[in-house]
Amino acid sequence: MNVIIIDDDCLVSGALKTILESDKDISVPAVGNDGHEAVDLYRKWLPDVLLMDIRMREMNGLTAAQTILEEFPAAKILLLTTFSDDEYIVKSLRIGAKGYLLKQDYGSIIPAIKAVHSGQTVFGGEIMAKIPGLLNKNEAFDYAAFDISEREFSIVKLVAEGLSNREIAETLYLSEGTIRNYLSTILEKLDLRDRTQLAVFYYQHC
Incomplete structure (x- = not known):
């Protein structure tokens, strides 16, 4: 399984690469540091999963994810951030990201990537607990x-x-x-x- 990592902190991306490649089933052919690189690297490598930070200079992860999904609707994008920001969570859901995890939950990253690769949608427990209350609720839908x-x-x-x-x-x-x-x-x-x-x-x- 090929995974591309996008994070504007080279120490974080390096650590993530080390963590992921400790698993024999995962390889990381490229690493980028902003949304523009995410789009370019996705087009070049067509990875199985794109693991991407949200808050980045130039183009943020949400904008990059939306751009990629418009061109590649089947793209599997897992967003990774230090912020449990309500607006980010809602937007990541609505643009079609396959998951949203907090960076501090390092132990869940490899299982989450494998789950996303297999077709599942993955959100950390803290995120899942917030989703129903974040999304607008209307009258009962017919x-x-x-x-x-x-x-x-x-x-x-x-x-x-x-x-x-x-x-x-x-x-x-x-x-x-x-x-x-x-x-x-x-x-x-x-x-x-x-x-x-x-x-x-x-x-x-x-």
């Missing part, structure tokens, strides 16, 4: 008007709770393939891009 069945709605809720396809399949006694098919149908009906946007959509309308 999912039936979008032809969302009860089974499909139950999958929406489990995605919003952070469960992987495998965990949802085990919970509902279905196969992973069936869950993937359901998710594709749900995303199409609601005109959403991925499971991150689906989780945001749920919390916005619950």
Whole structure:
């Protein structure tokens, strides 16, 4: 698995590179120090996961992530920061980042990268606890008007709770393939891009 690291502190990026490459399954072919480099390096390497700081000079990580996702919608971007800033959390969700972790939680970085690589969305416990209260809540949304069945709605809720396809399949006694098919149908009906946007959509309308 190739991972690109972007952080404007060379000591931090160096430490992250050392941590990640201590795992035999991860290699770090390049390191950058601002959002512009993030965009350029992503285009060059097309990494499996992009691990990126948010607060950086020139172009910040959120702007870079949005730029990359507009060009590469399937990009897997994990944001890493020292700030549990409410505005950052909400924006990272809405642009389609696959995760948001605090830098001080070093022990979670490798598991988070592997989870993101496997298709999961990852947020640290402190971040997850804040998400429902951060997103705007409106009147109850009429999912039936979008032809969302009860089974499909139950999958929406489990995605919003952070469960992987495998965990949802085990919970509902279905196969992973069936869950993937359901998710594709749900995303199409609601005109959403991925499971991150689906989780945001749920919390916005619950």
